[in-house]
Amino acid sequence: MDRIDLFEAIHTARAMRRLKPDPVPEALLTQVLDAAIRAGSAGNAQNWHFVVVRDPDLRRQLGDIYAKASKIAEAMYAARGRPPHLTEAQFGQLMTSGAHLWAHMGDAPVIVLPCLRRPIVPTPDSLPPAMRGLYQAELAYAERIRGASIYPAVQNLILACRALGLGTTITTNHLRCEDEVRALLKLPDDVDSFAMMPIGWPVDPFGPISRRPLAEVVHADQWERGWPA
Numbered sequence: 001m002d003r004i005d006l007f008e009a010i011h012t013a014r015a016m017r018r019l020k021p022d023p024v025p026e027a028l029l030t031q032v033l034d035a036a037i038r039a040g041s042a043g044n045a046q047n048w049h050f051v052v053v054r055d056p057d058l059r060r061q062l063g064d065i066y067a068k069a070s071k072i073a074e075a076m077y078a079a080r081g082r083p084p085h086l087t088e089a090q091f092g093q094l095m096t097s098g099a100h101l102w103a104h105m106g107d108a109p110v111i112v113l114p115c116l117r118r119p120i121v122p123t124p125d126s127l128p129p130a131m132r133g134l135y136q137a138e139l140a141y142a143e144r145i146r147g148a149s150i151y152p153a154v155q156n157l158i159l160a161c162r163a164l165g166l167g168t169t170i171t172t173n174h175l176r177c178e179d180e181v182r183a184l185l186k187l188p189d190d191v192d193s194f195a196m197m198p199i200g201w202p203v204d205p206f207g208p209i210s211r212r213p214l215a216e217v218v219h220a221d222q223w224e225r226g227w228p229a
């Protein structure tokens, strides 16, 4: 397979929700997972685990949980309405494509669940007395940054899939029914899943990816000053 430029991968790795049922060679999955674990994590803790689900019955059950959780998401999206930066056509495309995955998650040949083991937080009395007053704030800080130790790996996984011609997308709807996923996959109590990623050969072409322009979202030095783009 021809190698693609990194920027081309970034600009074309759109959310691929229509996937063929054809199997994905294990060597490619290993390559993708090996790219995922090159990401950084807080304190280089590498508390990540990736559950790669290929068993058809487990995939079907994961698909059922995803579909159930997505009904809640559907109601939330409907109540929230179209974000102003998306055209009617773009919003319609998102809802149609999203609804396809609600019904077909279990048909993807591979479903990867990136997970994190909860970090070990020192007890308050193991800290110097002057630091103990900061303990609750430290717990809040750890919770705030928790996802930042797995989502860079998720993005590596997305880009590695793109480089190999595989389609995927990050999804999180299943977290609304997290306990069912935990029981099905026998996750230990101190391990949480952070995404459910269908992986397979795409039905539709990749990219291009459209986003709000830099001028709307980049600030030069301070908030009031726009970026000259």
Ligand SMILES: Cc1cc2nc3c(=O)[nH]c(=O)nc-3n(C[C@H](O)[C@H](O)[C@H](O)COP(=O)(O)O)c2cc1C
Binding pocket: 013, 014, 015, 016, 017, 094, 097, 098, 101, 169, 170, 171, 172, 173, 174, 209, 210
């Ligand atoms: C935190 C997060 C959660 C997401 N959850 C879902 C999800 O549950 N289901 C889904 O179909 N897509 C999900 N997505 C994918 C987004 O819908 C997608 O990234 C966005 O629409 C941009 O798509 P594009 O790259 O094709 O333009 C999620 C994306 C992120 C970053």
